[in-house]
Amino acid sequence: MSVIKGATIGMFDGVHLGHQYLLSQLKEHCDEAVAVTFTDHPLWIVKGVREPHLLSTSCEKSDMLRAMGVTPLLLRFDENLRSMTAEEFIRTLAREHGISRIVLGFNNCIGSDRRSAADDAALRQATGVEIIRATELPGGIKVNSSAIRELIKAGDVKHAAALLGRNYTLQGTVAHGKKLGRTIGFPTANIEADNRDKLIPAHGVYAADAVAKEGSKYRAVVNIGHRPTVDNPDAPVTIEAHLDGFSGDLYSTSLTLHFIERLRGERKFDSLDKLKAAIASDLNRARAL
16 A cells, blocks of 8 residues: 655644644645645745744744654745746645645645635646645634734733643743842843744743753743833843742753743833832742743
């Protein structure tokens, strides 16, 4: 019996619940499942600017796909790929990657000629590749990456997590900061995001889990913004995390922040004592989540 190597096609930014449902259907229809996806967001080429920011980097996306039992096939979306018709693209997948079946979202269009479900039979006839349309997510739930980005840009990481199927994450390296937190009893790790294309949540204070590369995890209070109480309002945006119960040196280490909930907006306090009291309150709320 021949092995059916099937593929689905998309950006799969965030690998959210809608993507997961599509991928589960792909696996039902083939012996080997492949997700054809892109290192660069197609809109970066269309718009000529690196917008929108990403919910998941290529490495994060690949890891999530593999965890689902799907092999990622990362292609660079460039003008050459953009210009390919659906028939040309499908023929390429069949010839170069052995794809014999494609499972697409119920409303997906592919190729520069934007071929839709109405064209599936003609494309199969022309390419010899079977095309199957996946069904919608049950319950009429609408999930898409654009909506999740808007939630995160508004600071609503809790709602975003419900659509992603997990907490939104941001990975970075701990760098030297101004070391002001330790002077008020709340030392913080100054985190520089590893990927400039990754979406950073709205300014504010968040409850999060901070996970180090070796696996240790700490509940954290994370401040994203300009630190108006202690800094010039025109200062660069910083990401600072106070790790509950941690003591030691984190410099140059990698931390992944798993955002749980936004606790409040960033605000300027009249004194360091009031700032200290607010952080203590934030930490108590974070511990309770």
